[in-house]
Amino acid sequence: MRTGTARGLAVAAVLLALLGCSAEREPADGPAATPSATPASVDILRIDDDGASVTLEVGGTATVFLPASYVWEEPVVDGDAVTISADVSDEGSTSRSWTVTGRQAGTATLTLTGSPTCRSETPSCQTPDVVWSADLTVR
Numbered sequence: 001m002r003t004g005t006a007r008g009l010a011v012a013a014v015l016l017a018l019l020g021c022s023a024e025r026e027p028a029d030g031p032a033a034t035p036s037a038t039p040a041s042v043d044i045l046r047i048d049d050d051g052a053s054v055t056l057e058v059g060g061t062a063t064v065f066l067p068a069s070y071v072w073e074e075p076v077v078d079g080d081a082v083t084i085s086a087d088v089s090d091e092g093s094t095s096r097s098w099t100v101t102g103r104q105a106g107t108a109t110l111t112l113t114g115s116p117t118c119r120s121e122t123p124s125c126q127t128p129d130v131v132w133s134a135d136l137t138v139r
């Protein structure tokens with residue numbers, strides 16, 4: 001009777017394993033799509049992208065990298081479609097960076113003004129300020 005019990009347990013284990021494996025199979029037409037709250041778009045904007053038009057999804061992000069050879073004022077956002085983080089760059093980095101997040105459908109313009117760091121050097125440079133902007137559409 002011990003052999004019969006052992007065989008019965010072995011058969012039950014194999015059946016349970018087969019049932020478990022079949023439950024994890026993907027449908028023939030591919031994996032089922034599951035909604036995600038994570039935005040799919042991530043854009044990177046640099047100094048040469050001045051005047052760019054960027055489209056974001058609600059919750060989508062764009063990162064702005066501007067050179068640390070300028071002292072950048074706080075970003076100015078005209079419109080309520082986006083929010084912008086404080087400067088998130090590392091100390092000593094060659095660039096300053098901010099993350100723009102699509103908040104709600106609409107438009108906004110992001111503007112940053114930078115003064116060249118060479119103005120604080122001796123002799124001072126005469127390089128003018130730089131005004132950088134991007135037009136953002138959130139859908």
